[in-house]
Amino acid sequence: MTAETFPQRAHRSLRDSQLRRNLAKATSTIRTKTAKVSAELPDWEALRDAGQAIKRETLAELDRHLVALEESVTRAGGVVHWAADAAEARRIIVGLAKAHGAEQVIKIKSMTTDEVELNPALEAAGIRPFETDLADMIVQMAHEKPSHLLVPAIHKNRSEIGALFRDQMDRPDLSDQPGDLTRAARAYLRDKFIETPVAISGANFAVAETGSVVVVESEGNGRMCLTLPKVLISIMGIEKVLPEWEHLEVFLQLLPRASTGERMNPYTSIWTGTQAGERRAGDGPGEFHLVLLDNGRSKILADEAARATLHCIRCSRCLNVCPVYQRAGGHAYDSMYQGPIGAILTPQLKGLDAAGSLPFASSLCGACQEVCPVRIPIPDILVHLRGRVVREGHAGLGEGLAMKAAGTLFDHPALMALALSMGRAAQAPLARDGRIERLPPPLDGWSLGRDFPALPKESFRAWWKRRKASR
């Protein structure tokens, strides 16, 4: 089966006028807010430099920091598991849930669990996962996929959510008012928090020095998940480790301002091991497991030109400023990681054969790099990955030949002049009043909404020669 490409998926989403409206409204609201609160900090640029430097230095010695993290977590009473790939992560987590006889688990926002496709594995084992982040819950109820890193249900507006709740929560009386919808969600989720003994979370950061794990969120539902259940299982990509406690100072400033546009994150949960551990006094989960996931990250680390992909702190600011994301929407990326960061991360995780169209889903306008809080050079990495797509044979044969031919022409000005005069002859039936309304394949996409200029009679080069001769 050939995987669908970005242009094929965008073909559908671009026609969805409700989606276009929802996305334009939501992204422009967040983007205005993040621009305002990041600009107001006098040391914002210095914070970005610090964030980039900490990530770069940490990745340079990732092995050492991960071992230190394992030691700290173990000392604090937790158990660390190493998962080389998605299958191993699923096996570990499903195994832990089963060992506790769980029939259901509550989950708090974790893209990493989506990355390893945990929910279907839990369901197959007879364990029902309940997403408790409001937007994740909406997406799960609708049997859809998240379309934004931070705002997974950004593609839905409140009337669509109202209709979903009326149907799924059996509440035909429910209005579309945000207050009513929130109250309905709260009532629905409270029961789950109280009755479920096993929780699964992601992690924004983990501090090697102390063994502390950090989750930032806006609703407080994460706080419930992290504090109420007896057993807490957290999964994080290996790149999320920070060597020192002090490093949180930088990231806890960068993340909320770049993501939700808040000055301070509303709910920051930090826990260190279990209630029996050395640092706790009867506080925290009875049992804590930390799953460290590789799943392709070591390979990204080994590719020097793409390594900065691992700097990402999942703030999603690049999505909100991306003109491609704003129009095509998150589902066009077919990944839990969408937008510009998704266009570089997803193909490296899933492989260029499966997601090779993503690095091309960008006009290289650079808006993402301009705002990235950890200064990931996304356009450069996109270009690097395009090169890998070509070198590893995932580009079309026809395109390869055309590019070779163009290369030869550019390297031989005389041949180019000949090609141009042939082009002038060939365009005669297509050109009218200096315009070509319909280009032939494979360039016909251009003609979708744009005329093309006909080749003028004389190139600049020819004009220059003529001018020189007449002087």
Added chain:
Amino acid sequence: MLVSLFITCFNDALFPQTGQAVVTVLERLGCEVAFPEAQSCCGQMHNNSGYQQEAVSLVRRFVEVFEDAEAIVAPATSCVAMIRGQYPRLARAAGDAKLERRVAALAPRVFEFTEFLTDRLGIEDVGAYYPHRVTYHSSCNSLRALALGDRPLRLLRAVRGLELVELAWAEECCGFGGTFAVKNAETSTAMLADKLRHVLDTGAEVCTAGDNSCLMHIGGGLSRQRTGVRAVHLAEILACTEQTAPAS
């Protein structure tokens, strides 16, 4: 001053009038213009499409052709951004330390057209006359990669008769992006639709920019929709005076 013109392949084949306008302006300002005929393409299309090997041979050609030039001027923001931003990376990736050194020595002498006028010549009023209502689209490369700021606007504001109207959402890409416009034609067209709306909202009769690739895209949409608004490279505006007809 002897200025070596890097016309760029795109302008050479499709927009010769832009090159002629650059020559007109530079000569009017007292520069002598040279056109090294062995020049070709900067390699941007190959590089950005993933054909970096082909791009490297064009890097070599560029360096050989322009290495001894005093100042190199190109009326194309994206090609200058390619030379400054990507040439060092390409030379390094090719493992050619000598090429890397030659690129580093040459790059500071490569100027985008408006930047050359304002920074190297120190001129904002080039003596132009253009009695039209004009809006300016800042290409992504002019805005971000080259950080040209208001240089192009300062030049336009000094043009006699020109009424400059600000473009809303000026920092947003028009959707061209080279092969992106064809490979992701629908998304590209959706981006263009919004850009055209903003251009039309200004009530301008001319949309200008420092790069004919954006202008081919915006102009192609303006033409397709029969808006009557035309896309004109900034150099062509600066070339016009009360005495001369627009370069053609």
